[in-house]
Amino acid sequence: MTVLVFLDPAHDDGRIVDASQPQLMATDLGATRGDGLFESLLAVDGAPRKLEAHLSRLAASAAALELTVPDAGAWRRAISTGLREFTAAEPDRSSAVVKLLATRGVEGADQATAWVQVNPVPAATLAQREAGLRVLFLERGYDSTVAQRAPWLLMGAKTLSYAVNMAAVRHAKAHGADDVIFTSSDGKVLEGPTSTVLLAHDRDGQKTLMTPQLESGILAGTSQSALFAAAKEQGWELGYGPLEPHHLHEADAVWLISSIRLLAPVISLDGQELRTSATLTAELTELVDRFV
Template identity: 75%
Template sequence: MTVLVFLDSAFEQGRVVDASRPQLMATDQGATRGDGVFESLLAVDGGVRKEQAHLARLASSAGALRLEIPDAEAWSRAIRTALTEYAASTPDRPEAVVKLIATRGVEGAGPTAWVAVSPVPAATRRQRETGVAVLLLDRGYDSTVAQRAPWLLLGAKTLSYAVNMAAIRHAKEHGADDVIFTSSDGKVLEGPTSTVLTARHRGGVKTLVTPQLESGILPGTSQGALFKAAAEAGWQLGYGPLEPKDLLEADAVWLISSIRLLTPVTAIDGAAIPTAPELTAELAALVDRFL
C-alpha cells in the first residue's frame, strides 16, 4: 500500500492521487536525469520523526542544486495529509516510510514535488536485530574532493542513487548485506544509505566517533540526533578522520539511518568484528528518545 500526495498550489493540504496510476511525466527531469532531491523519514504510530531536521536537509540539498522547492510548511501539510490517508487504509501498520521527493520537473514547467508513504520493508526491520555484514568499497575519489569540486554535490541527498544501488548489489553478489565507502586516500566515508558510527569503551570512558563531514559525506539526521542524546548521557564524541583499521579496532561499529535506525555491523570484508550488545542496547535506548 502506497499513498501519494502531490504538492500543488491549488490544493493547500496537498493533492491525493491514485498510486496505482501513472502520475509522473516521462519527460520529467527527475526521471530523465536524476535531477532532484529527496528525504526518507520514519513515521511511527502516525507521527513523523525528526521532521524539521529532514526538511532543513531537503532545503539544503535543493539549494546545492539551485532547485526551487515548496517551503517547509507546504511539505508538512502534505505529510499530514499523506499520513492520514495511510492510516485510514492500513490501520494495523505502526511504522511507515515517508519519502519527500522534488524534481526539476518537465523543462520549462517548474518543479514537481510529492510525498509518498509506504510500509517499512520487513528486511529493514529484520536487519535492526540481526545486523549487517559489509564490504569496504573504494568510492573513487579522495577525502578532500568535496571542497575542491562542489559541483559533484557531495553531501547533498540527490535522486542520482544509481552508484549507491550498484554498490549494494555488488555487496550482495559477494555475500555481504551492505557497504561502507572509503576514499582513495584511505578514509572511511559512509554507507550508501547510512552514516557510520564506531564506539570505544576504555577506562570507563565511552567514545562515539563518526567520519568527518568535510570528507564529502551526507550529514546524517539520525547521527546528529544520537550525538546530542549521547553527549547528554555522558559519552565523548568525535568526528574522525577514520580509517579502516579504526573500524576493526573499535568495540563496535554501526550503520545508522532514519529508516533502519541503529544497525550493528557484524563483519567487514568477511571477517567477524565485535558487536558489543550492551553498547548497542544503550545507544538504541538513546535512539528511542528522538523517536
C-alpha cells in the same frame, strides 16, 4: 500500500492521487536525468520523526542544486495528509516510511515536481536491526577533499542520483554481504550508500562515539546528529574522524545508522568478524528510540 500526495498550489493540503496509475511525465527531468532531491524519514503512530531536521536538509540540498521547491509549510501539510490517508488504510501498522521528493520538473516548464510518498517499513529492514550487517568496503573513487574542491559534485546533497549507491548494494549482495561502507581513494572511511557510520570505544568506563568527518564529502546524517546530542547528555565523548578502515576493526562496536533502519550493528567487514557489544548496542538503541 502506497500513498502519493502531490504538492499542488491549487490544493493547500496536497493532492492525493492513485498510486497504481502513472503520475509522472516521461519528460520530467527527475526521470530523464536524475535531476532532483529526496528525503526519507520514519513516522511512528502517525507522527514523523526528526521532521524539522529533514526539512532543513532538504532545503540545503535544494540550495546546492539551485532548485526551487515548495516551502516547509507545504511539505508539512502534504506529509500530514499522506500519513492520515496511510493510517486510515493501514490502522494496524505503527510505523511508515515517508519520502519527500522533488525534481526539476518537465523539461522546459521551469517548475518543480514535488510529492510525498508513504509506504510500510520493509520487513527486511526491520530484520537487519536484529540480525546485524555483513559489510564490504568499496572505494567511491574520490579522495576525501574533493567536496571542498568541487562543490558541483554535490557530495553533501541528497540527490535522486542514487544509481551508484544501489549498484554498490547489489555488488555487496552478489558477494555474500548485506551493505557497503564507502572509502575514499586516499583511504578514509566515508559512509554507507544509505547510512552513516558509527563506531564506539569503551575504555576504563569512558565511552566514546565516533563518526567520519563531514568535510570528507559525506551526507550529514540526521539520525547520527540526534544520537550524538543524546549520547553527549549521557556522558559519552564524541569524535568526528578522520577515520580509516583499521579504526573500525579496532573498535569495540560498529554500526550503520539511518532514519528508517535506525541502528544496525556491523558484524563483519570484508569477511572478517568484528567485535560487537550487546551492552553498547542496547544503550544506544534506547537513545535512538527516545531521541532519534
